[in-house]
């Protein structure tokens with residue numbers, strides 16, 4: 389008689405993508421080196437959701453990937469429905485074996501721990517949708533589908549914001565009337581926390597140093613991009629704020645700008661934009677809508693594809709691509725410089741992650757060259773160009789001298805293949821939920 393497995397499904401609703409991984413829980417054989425409490429069975433991703441046609445990929449471990457461009461995928465809910473259909477057809481997985489679904493929810497407000505989705509948690513996430521207009525509604529659309537299609541599985545929300553609870557008030561507060569700010573919850577929450585938590589653990593393992601001893605500058609550079617300053621293994625500061633719009637520009641997001649600018653950009657800035665999110669009615673102004681969806685490198689270079697921007701730049705004579713690349717790198721350097729100072733120059737590593745951070749050798753080379761003046765080891769062009777072909781979760785881009793580790797240069801430049809799905813599955817399996 390076959391026994392029912394305890395499967396964990398992890399779903400990551402990013403602004404431009406839906407990334408999904410399925411694991412077996414608690415079978416003890418981990419990822420091969422005994423470090424992970426879960427074992428990966430399959431992964432799937434749907435990218436370009438915000439710039440159709442969407443690209444769908446489905447890969448069972450040790451199988452070949454099935455890729456297509458499904459016409460029925462136009463948002464996160466339809467992307468998830470497409471995945472569920474594939475699960476039985478391509479992998480012969482019985483949905484009834486899924487005991488737990490982990491959902492990445494970007495804005496959790498003051499929730500500091502994962503929560504089981506019930507009416508109260510659902511309403512809490514829904515109420516925060518206007519503060520993460522590209523994200524919370526998309527996650528709720530997937531949660532709704534799960535509650536309907538996987539009724540026996542527990543749905544648990546894991547929050548991006550939770551990792552940043554260590555940011556001290558003098559950094560998380562805005563210079564505003566604190567009575568009003570407190571009443572309305574107006575402070576820096578910070579995002580990409582599941583990714584930063586994963587990166588911290590992996591870099592600690594790679595450098596063979598306890599996480600609590602590490603000072604790091606982490607760059608999660610994807611469709612949404614942010615930087616995080618880690619002091620003694622905790623978030624001290626991060627570039628996103630009340631919403632994921634603050635800080636660095638993204639694929640369709642402006643990043644930080646002078647707050648007065650919006651009233652000069654359009655004279656209807658304060659009017660409601662009447663946008664409908666995937667599962668919720670959003671109450672955002674036209675200014676918020678423009679800055680979230682019609683800005684970033686899409687506005688500067690006409691594409692959300694950063695790889696296209698770098699190849700157009702290489703070909704030469706493309707002012708839009710040059711501006712998008714150089715403006716983005718400039719803003720990243722602003723944060724690296726500031727965080728280096730906040731850490732008193734005692735930084736163990738600068739780490740690149742996210743879609744661009746992991747795949748754009750051109751961006752890493754550009755930034756690597758400019759941070760050398762702060763004492764970072766030189767990014768080796770050979771290593772940098774070969775990241776895609778290099779195995780491992782963490783890749784060292786710097787030339788390290790032969791010999792004992794203590795003789796190596798202190799400030800390394802690393803790439804980490806971040807995995808928010810694994811971070812959630814891990815936390816779920818280790819019983820934090």
Ligand SMILES: Nc1ncnc2c1ncn2[C@@H]1O[C@H](COP(=O)(O)OP(=O)(O)O)[C@@H](O)[C@H]1O
Pocket residue numbers: 402403404405609610611612639692693694695696698742743744747748749
């Ligand atoms: N080879 C590449 N070079 C540069 N950028 C890339 C490359 N591949 C993907 N990207 C960029 O990564 C971004 C997606 O990042 P990712 O972190 O996966 O997205 P999300 O923010 O939706 O989670 C896209 O904007 C894409 O332009």
Ligand SMILES: CC(=O)OP(=O)(O)O
Pocket residue numbers: 401402403404494548579580610611612613632
């Ligand atoms: C917070 C955020 O911007 O997430 P993503 O990069 O996945 O869109």
Ligand SMILES: [Mg+2]
Pocket residue numbers: 402403610
């Ligand atoms: Mg993401």
